[in-house]
Amino acid sequence: MFEGTIESFTITYDSLNERETLSCGDVIKGQISFKVSQQMNICAIMLAIKGEANVVWYNGYDKNRRTYNAREEYFNIKEVLLGEYNNGLGEGKIVLREGTHVYPFSIQLPQGNFPSSFKGLHGSVVYCLEAEIHRPWRMPKEFRSEFNFVNDIDANHPQLLVPQVASSSKELCCLCCTTGPVALGFQLEKKGYVPGETIKIIVEFENATSRTLIPSVALVQTQTFYTRFRTSKKHESRDLALVEGEHLTPHNSTVWESAMLQIPADTPTNLSRCRIMEVEYSLEVRVSIPRGFNLRATVPLVICSIPACQPSA
Known part of the structure; x- marks a missing residue:
C-alpha cells in the first residue's frame, strides 16, 4: 500500500x-x-x-x-x-x-x-x-x-487609547413599594489591550435599597457565525475572566479605586475581517441580588496583538 x-x-x-x-x-x-x-x-x-x-x-x-x-x-x-x-x-x-x-x-x-x-x-x-x-x-x-x-492590531491606534466610560441604574421594587435606585458607573484607561494585560477599572456603586448586592466585573467574548450572504446567524457569548468584589451593604455607596481583571494569555485578537465569522469583546460590570435582578453596564474592548507603548517618564 x-x-x-x-x-x-x-x-x-x-x-x-x-x-x-x-x-x-x-x-x-x-x-x-x-x-x-x-x-x-x-x-x-x-x-x-x-x-x-x-x-x-x-x-x-x-x-x-x-x-x-x-x-x-x-x-x-x-x-x-x-x-x-x-x-x-x-x-x-x-x-x-x-x-x-x-x-x-x-x-x-x-x-x-x-x-x-x-x-x-x-x-x-x-x-x-x-x-x-x-x-x-x-x-x-x-x-x-x-x-x-496574525493580522496585527496595534493598541497604539489613537481610537484605542481613548478612555472608556459607562453607567447604568435601576429602581428596585419590593411588591408595591419602590425601595430606591441601584446605580453604577465605571471608567477604563483605554479601549485596546493585549492578552495577558491587566485591566484597571474604577467603579462607583450606589445601593439605596435594603438588600445586599453582589458586584462583579467580567471580560465577555462574543462569537457570531453567519451563513453565506448572512441570511442566518448564531451568537455565542461567554465569560473569559471574572472578578467578584466585596458585597455592597444596604443604603450605602462605595468606590472600587482599582479593580483589576487580567486578560487570559491565550485570548485571541478581535476577528473582524471575515465575512462569515466575528469575534468581539466587552468589559461588563454587574450588580446582582440572589434570586433578584441583574444590573449591567458594558463597554466594547479590542484585543490587540501589538501592545501600547508605555508613556515616557
Missing part, C-alpha cells in the same frame, strides 16, 4: 519572531522531510499554502435537524518542489530510493487583509502548509501543518 511507503513525514519552517506567528507578505523558509520504506516512483512533490474559514452549526433534532454552514477561501497557492505537476496522469519518472529525503522550500504569503487564525465554538479560520506527493494514476497523498497567522 502507498501509505506503507511513507514514514515520518514532517513540514518544518523557520520562526520569524518570538510569538511564532506569520503575517501578510512574510516569506516562509523551511523543508519537508520523510522516509521511504521501499523504492517508489512519483510524478511530483507539490507544496501549497492555504487560508480558509469554515462555519457549521445545527438547529433541531433528528428529522427536524437543520444544518447551517458556510466557507470562505482567502488563498490557495501551489508550487512544484520536484518534478512536473500533471494531476497524477504522468508516468512517474522520478524514482525515490529507500531512505530519508529532504526538500527545502521558500514560499511567500500573499498581501491582503485576511483575518487572524481562530478556532471557535462553531467555526474556525485556518492557515496551513500542505505538501502533496503525486504518484501515477493515484490520488495524491497530502500532509498538512497549520501555522498561526
